[in-house]
Amino acid sequence: MTLQLADYEISKVPLYAHFFKTLTIGFMISFLSSCTEVKKREPAIYLIPEEYVGSLYIVFNAPNGKPPKYEGNSRVYHIPPSGVLVTQMDANEGWSESSEIKYFSVSKSGKRTPMYESSENTPKTERTVYVGGLGHSGPIYGCTVINKNFTVGTDAEQRNTKKLLTIFEAIKVKNIDKKLFEGMC
Known part of the structure; x- marks a missing residue:
């Protein structure tokens, strides 16, 4: 036992x-x-002027910027001809499915033509969007701003340093209204 x-x-x-x-x-x-x-971000639609070539910027959290705009559940970023959109929306950080992010070239009549992100397989002569990152820049009118940058054009156009502006250059060269940045600090 x-x-x-x-x-x-x-x-x-x-x-x-x-x-x-x-x-x-x-x-x-x-x-x-x-x-x-990790938070999932909202789907997004980027509307880019048809003839635009060069650097694009979206500046977030600007009280005097463009108010939020949606199509269904997708945020809409209507990029102005200057290439710098200052918006009241937050930065929409997080992950998303690539199918939830759409880019369109928009004619003056409003016709949308799909655009695609640059990749190794993209023909060098095709107009594409190269997506940069989300970051902080400043001081811009005394504030540090959250912004997202892109470049648009063919492979050669996206490498043309005359078309590629920093956010500081873009705001100065494109005469972006200082009032849009008030209240950001």
């Missing part, structure tokens, strides 16, 4: 140890995954 009890005690310990080990690993995975949760 003593031998049977000893066998029972030995086989019982690994079962509990395995249970607690599994439980601990489960808690760790749950904790770490809750810390790394």
